[in-house]
Amino acid sequence: MRETASILPLQLDGLGFAASGERLLRDVTLTVRPRRRLVILGPNGAGKSLLLRLCHGLLRPSAGRITWAAPERAARAQAMVFQRPVLLRRSAMGNILHALAVQGHARQARRARAARALEPFNLAALADRPARLLSGGEQQRLAMARAWALVPEILFLDEPCAQLDPASTRLIEEMIARFSADGMTIVMTTHDLGQARRLAEDVAFLHRGRLVEASDAARFFAHPASAEARGFLAGELIL
Amino acid sequence: MSLIATALDLILSGDAILLDIIALSLRVTLSAVAIGCMIGLPIGAGLAMARFAGRGVVIVLVNALMGLPPVVAGLLIYLLLSRSGPLGPLDLLFSPTAMILAQTVLILPIVIALTRSVVEDLWGEYEEQLRSLNTSKLRAIPTLLWDGRFSLLTGVLAGFGRASAEVGAVLIVGGNIAGHTRTMTTAITLETSRGNLALAVALGMVLMTVTLALNAAAYGAGQWGRRIAG
Amino acid sequence: MQILQILATASTLALMPAFAAAPGHITVASTTSTEQSGLFDYVLPIFEAESGIEVRVVAQGTGQALETGRRGDADVVFVHARALEEDFVAEGYGVERLDVMYNDFVLVGPGDDPADLAGADFAADAMAAIAQAQLAFTSRGDDSGTHVKERTLWEAAGLIPEGAWYRETGSGMGPTLNTASQMNAHTLTDRSTWLSFENRGDLEIVFEGDPELFNPYGVILVSPDRHAHVEAEGGQAFIDWLISQEGQAAIADYEIDGEQLFFPNADDGS
Structure with a gap:
C-alpha cells in the first residue's frame, strides 16, 4: 500500500500525565504493533481516553516518551x-472535503475522494444533507468515513459506540473491521466487554492510571493475570 | 396625522433629492460595514485564538469601544483628515470617503467583539477535531468564521444599525453638504431644525423601513441557515 | 474566499470616486442659519451654471466655521460675526473681509403679545419688558452670532437674565425655535431662519426694525499663503461673483412668501 516506511510500531515509555497536581496516568510502557486492533479496557476514570489523546498528540505527556517509527x-x-462526533456546520460531503482540504489534498481530487469515502458506508445518499441534522448513528458513521478518507495508518477511537443504539453499533463495528482488513492499525477504548471480545486482537488494561496488564486478547479474556482484570471481567465494581 | 400623509407623499413621489440622499446613506454605511468586516472578522478571530500578554486588556478595550460616542469618532477622524492634520494632504475631509472611514471606526469594535466571542465558542467545540486533523490555529480561522457565519451575521447587523442610525460622526467629517455628503440622518437633523418636519419624518420612515427590511432579511437568513446547517 | 472578494470589490468601488477628487469645486464654510434660510439653494445654482465651479457648503456654527477656515479645510468663509471675522483676517488666515449682505434679527413670541413689546422703541426696551414680566424666553446659549447679539441686548438693558423663565437650549436656531414654539416662549432669531421656519405654532414677530438688530454678513478668502492648497482662483471667482451686480441681484431676488430675506450691501464701503 505504501512505499514509505510505516510510522508503526508506536512505543510508549514511562508515559505519565498530571493535571493540576493530580497524577492521572503514570508510568505507562506499551508497544502498539502495526496492523493490529488494540483495545484499551478499564473502569471509568482509569485513564483510557487520556492515553488515546496522549498517543494522538492532543495532550502533552508530563513524563515519559512517545516514539513513532x-x-x-x-x-x-x-x-x-x-x-x-464533532461535525462542522456543513453538508456531510462538506465535512469530508474540509478535512481533505486542511490536510493539503489537491482541490481537483477532493470531491472524488470524498465520494469514495461515503459510498462504502451507505452515506452517499446523505452527501448533501447538513451533517449536524443527521441521526446520532449517521453522524458517527460520517465521522468514521471522514477519518477513512484521510487514509491514516493508525486510527484512534474513543468509545465510538457509547451513545449509539445496537443497530448503529453493529454498523460501526463493521466499519472498524473493514478498516482493519485494509491494513489500518486500530486503537480504541470501550467499556463494552462484548465489543472488546468481538474486536480486540490485543488488550491493554488500565486501572487507576496504571497499565496493569497488556497481552493478546485471547489470553487476556481466558486467563487474566491480575486481580483487577479478573474482577473487571467478572463484572465486579472495582474501584 | 397629516404630517405622515405629507411624508408618505414625498416618498411615493420618488423625489430625486430624497433618492440621492438615501442612495448616499446606503453607499456610505454598506461600504463601512464591508470594510469593517474585512478588517474586523480576521482581527476578532485572531483575538479569539491568540494567547498573549495583555490579551484581557485588549478585549476589555474593544468591548468598551463598542460604546464610543459617534461624535468622538467623528472628531478623531476630523482631526486626522483636516488639512492641518496628519492625513490632510489626502484632501478627504467633507467627502463620502471620510464618512465611510468614520463609520468604519464605529463598526469595527462591534464586529471584532462579536467575532471574538463567536469564534472562541466554536473553537471550544471544534478544537480537538481540528487539532486531530493537524489544523494550525491560523488555518482554523477561516473554518471557524465560515461555521459561525449565521451568528456573525447578527454582529454585522448590529454594526449596520449603529452606522446607519448615527449622525454625530458623519455630520462632523462629511459636513452635510447638499448633494455631496448629505445622508438620511444629517438631512433629518437639518430638516428638523428648519422646522420642515414632513421631510424629516419622511426620511425617518425610509430609514426605519430600510433597517427593518435588512433585519428581517438577516433574521430570515439566520433561521434558514440554522435549519439547513444545524 | 468568494465573500472576501465581493467585500473587497464593494469597498474599492465605494472609495474610488472619492479618491479621484474632482477639480473645479470649492468648499465654503458658512453658518447653519444661512444654510437653513435656503439662500444657497437659490443662488449657488446660478453661480455654478455660469462658472462651472461646484460650491460645497459646510454649514456650521460661526465659531466652528471660522475654525474650519483656520485649519485650511475650507476655501472661503461666509459668516456673520464681524469682530471674529476681522480677527480672522488680522491673524493672517484670511485675505480680506468683504461686505456681502445683511439681514436682521427679530424678536418672536406669543402672538397676543402680553407685554406689548410691539410698542417698545428699542430692542433693549423690549428685552427689559420680557424680563420685567418674567415671560418665557429661550436662548441659543451656544455662543453663536445670534447668542452674542442677544447678550449684547441684555447688557444694553442693564440686565442679567436668570430665573425659571429663562431657558438656554444650547443648540442651533432651528431647535431653539422648535423649543420656543412648544413652550410658547420668546426668542431672538435672525429673520431668514424665521421666514423659512415652518413649525411656528402661535409665535409671531413681536419686535423688529431697531438698527441695533442688523446682522451683516462678510465673505473671506482663506489665505493661500497660510494654506497652499486653497482653491484661491475658484474661491476668488465665487467672492467676485457674490459682490458683482449680478450676485447682489440674485441675493436680493431670494424671497420666502414674498418677503426678501437678505439685503445686498457690497457697495457700502467697508
Whole structure:
C-alpha cells in the first residue's frame, strides 16, 4: 500500500500525565504493533481516553516518551474519532472535503475522494444533507468515513459506540473491521466487554492510571493475570 | 396625522433629492460595514485564538469601544483628515470617503467583539477535531468564521444599525453638504431644525423601513441557515 | 474566499470616486442659519451654471466655521460675526473681509403679545419688558452670532437674565425655535431662519426694525499663503461673483412668501 516506511510500531515509555497536581496516568510502557486492533479496557476514570489523546498528540505527556517509527510522518498518518462526533456546520460531503482540504489534498481530487469515502458506508445518499441534522448513528458513521478518507495508518477511537443504539453499533463495528482488513492499525477504548471480545486482537488494561496488564486478547479474556482484570471481567465494581 | 400623509407623499413621489440622499446613506454605511468586516472578522478571530500578554486588556478595550460616542469618532477622524492634520494632504475631509472611514471606526469594535466571542465558542467545540486533523490555529480561522457565519451575521447587523442610525460622526467629517455628503440622518437633523418636519419624518420612515427590511432579511437568513446547517 | 472578494470589490468601488477628487469645486464654510434660510439653494445654482465651479457648503456654527477656515479645510468663509471675522483676517488666515449682505434679527413670541413689546422703541426696551414680566424666553446659549447679539441686548438693558423663565437650549436656531414654539416662549432669531421656519405654532414677530438688530454678513478668502492648497482662483471667482451686480441681484431676488430675506450691501464701503 505504501512505499514509505510505516510510522508503526508506536512505543510508549514511562508515559505519565498530571493535571493540576493530580497524577492521572503514570508510568505507562506499551508497544502498539502495526496492523493490529488494540483495545484499551478499564473502569471509568482509569485513564483510557487520556492515553488515546496522549498517543494522538492532543495532550502533552508530563513524563515519559512517545516514539513513532517514522516521527516525521507521524502527524499526518493518524486520525481520531471521538465519542461525540464533532461535525462542522456543513453538508456531510462538506465535512469530508474540509478535512481533505486542511490536510493539503489537491482541490481537483477532493470531491472524488470524498465520494469514495461515503459510498462504502451507505452515506452517499446523505452527501448533501447538513451533517449536524443527521441521526446520532449517521453522524458517527460520517465521522468514521471522514477519518477513512484521510487514509491514516493508525486510527484512534474513543468509545465510538457509547451513545449509539445496537443497530448503529453493529454498523460501526463493521466499519472498524473493514478498516482493519485494509491494513489500518486500530486503537480504541470501550467499556463494552462484548465489543472488546468481538474486536480486540490485543488488550491493554488500565486501572487507576496504571497499565496493569497488556497481552493478546485471547489470553487476556481466558486467563487474566491480575486481580483487577479478573474482577473487571467478572463484572465486579472495582474501584 | 397629516404630517405622515405629507411624508408618505414625498416618498411615493420618488423625489430625486430624497433618492440621492438615501442612495448616499446606503453607499456610505454598506461600504463601512464591508470594510469593517474585512478588517474586523480576521482581527476578532485572531483575538479569539491568540494567547498573549495583555490579551484581557485588549478585549476589555474593544468591548468598551463598542460604546464610543459617534461624535468622538467623528472628531478623531476630523482631526486626522483636516488639512492641518496628519492625513490632510489626502484632501478627504467633507467627502463620502471620510464618512465611510468614520463609520468604519464605529463598526469595527462591534464586529471584532462579536467575532471574538463567536469564534472562541466554536473553537471550544471544534478544537480537538481540528487539532486531530493537524489544523494550525491560523488555518482554523477561516473554518471557524465560515461555521459561525449565521451568528456573525447578527454582529454585522448590529454594526449596520449603529452606522446607519448615527449622525454625530458623519455630520462632523462629511459636513452635510447638499448633494455631496448629505445622508438620511444629517438631512433629518437639518430638516428638523428648519422646522420642515414632513421631510424629516419622511426620511425617518425610509430609514426605519430600510433597517427593518435588512433585519428581517438577516433574521430570515439566520433561521434558514440554522435549519439547513444545524 | 468568494465573500472576501465581493467585500473587497464593494469597498474599492465605494472609495474610488472619492479618491479621484474632482477639480473645479470649492468648499465654503458658512453658518447653519444661512444654510437653513435656503439662500444657497437659490443662488449657488446660478453661480455654478455660469462658472462651472461646484460650491460645497459646510454649514456650521460661526465659531466652528471660522475654525474650519483656520485649519485650511475650507476655501472661503461666509459668516456673520464681524469682530471674529476681522480677527480672522488680522491673524493672517484670511485675505480680506468683504461686505456681502445683511439681514436682521427679530424678536418672536406669543402672538397676543402680553407685554406689548410691539410698542417698545428699542430692542433693549423690549428685552427689559420680557424680563420685567418674567415671560418665557429661550436662548441659543451656544455662543453663536445670534447668542452674542442677544447678550449684547441684555447688557444694553442693564440686565442679567436668570430665573425659571429663562431657558438656554444650547443648540442651533432651528431647535431653539422648535423649543420656543412648544413652550410658547420668546426668542431672538435672525429673520431668514424665521421666514423659512415652518413649525411656528402661535409665535409671531413681536419686535423688529431697531438698527441695533442688523446682522451683516462678510465673505473671506482663506489665505493661500497660510494654506497652499486653497482653491484661491475658484474661491476668488465665487467672492467676485457674490459682490458683482449680478450676485447682489440674485441675493436680493431670494424671497420666502414674498418677503426678501437678505439685503445686498457690497457697495457700502467697508
